[in-house]
Amino acid sequence: KYEPPRKFNGKVEQVKLFLDEVENGLFHEQNTITTDYARAIWFSGYLGDGNPKSWWFSVKTQNPALLNSWGDLIDAFKSHFGEPNAAASALRKLRALRQNGACSTYTARFKELLVYLDFTEATKIEEYKSRLKPAVREKMITVRPKPMTLDAYAEIAIEFDNEMHEYKLDFESEKKTPSSSSSAPRPSTSTPAPAITAYVAPADPNAMQIDAVRHSARPRGKLTADERNRRIAAGLCTYCGGSGHYANDCPNKSDAAKKR
Template sequence: MIPVLLSLRPRLPPPSPVCLRNATLQQAFTHHGDVLGQHERTIRNLLEQNQSLAQQVSQLSNQVTTLLTHLSPAAAAAGPAAPLYPPESRSTDPEPFAGQPDLCRGFLFQCRSVFQQRPARFPTDASKTRYVCGLLRGRALQWAEARFSNSALDTTDFEAFINEFKLVFSHPHYRADAASRLLDITQGSRTVADYTVEFWTLAAEVDWSDSALKAVFSKGLRDSLKDELASRDEPSDLKALVTLANRVDNRLQERRRQARHSPVRSTARFPSPTAEEPMQIGRARLTAEERIRRRAAGECFYCGRRGHFVAACPARPKERAQQ
């Protein structure tokens, strides 16, 4: 009976492709709707958190403003803030000082240079005094130990300490000796550059006018250089004189180097006399340096004027010139 009934049930037609497609789209729409709902809830939560953070920031700003209002009177009463120092540059420590009077001034100069380059490291007189004492050796260290045996180093005035230091170790008559040495200084066989270094070192210790220093500098130059400068316009001040002297000296040195490395040419214009020239009677012979200078300048070996040579010199005796 049951099989007969089953065979009598009507068979449903298979779903069409359009129905299958609509069902798929419906499921997709439902899924996307769920996803959009989740995103909406997430965005709503983020907005609520953002509002909460904004309220917290506002509260913190109010608290900072209140604190600054209470701190302002106290900061004003505390005085100005400590100065901000630029980044410190590296500097080399001076050589240790063992009490030599001729090295005292240079040692103290180097110490002060270190203090200027490292201001943050040496903000107090005590820190500067400790630094100087740390570089002392020998009898200088013995003096420092005796100096601070009955007094605290931390309460020492640095400038007062330096004044005492100079009284003990600096040359007692440095300025007077500098003036005396400045009056006696000469170039000698040195270059003008070397002579100038010693001159400026001594000149820094005397309170002389520019004209006085100019006269002393000129007096100490080598005679050959003085003769060369005499043919030029006189410099207006000491610095101009030093510059000109260095330039002329460099030129003379260059001439001497060229004369040493250049072969001597025998020409009719520069005869080498074998007997005593009339120009040498009653006067000194020309030095090798002066002969080089006159030859380079085109000057006569006899009278020193330009435009002719010794063979045609009008001041030379005629009978000697024809030989």
């Protein structure tokens, strides 16, 4: 089974590929298409609308002898639609070609231009390699043994390019979507800190004396009227806030305070 030729759209870069498909088609139809006229009619069925159909109509009406000479018909087709200097044009386009997107797309375009150029395999590889993305070209340096044909070289380059593209997509996806391990609260493994409660003065007079000493060690500020009245009403020392004595005989007074 073979694919029939695609319809020719009139573009110069499609001439050689179209004629190659026509040749394949005629080979498979050789038992049914046996004359040059039959080949010409079959050939016309694959000429697209526009310039190709107009050219065919002019051949039928102005030069019908070509329909009975297959070789002359194809030469006339090449002369009309082909490029006079196809090799120079293809080389110019190849020099400007670069891999800007997928390596597979670049490879397909590169091979299309090679149809018009007579390069050795070594030259094909060098020309192909020099236009790859730097990252792909760097990966190709590590390949051992070195591919000896363009097809083998391009196959590996496309594989590298696809892998790097998939890695880039995965990396960007991970940056946009936080992982469950980082977003979920982690259970605490440390001993919880004791709750801080307000200090309640003990009822034991001795304990209150100790507390008074603890408070007297800190710098004293001026008592407010409310605090002074509270201490007097509670029978506490108005100097240190302790119980069991008054300010005049407070044991927590410093020497300077006693003199004052």
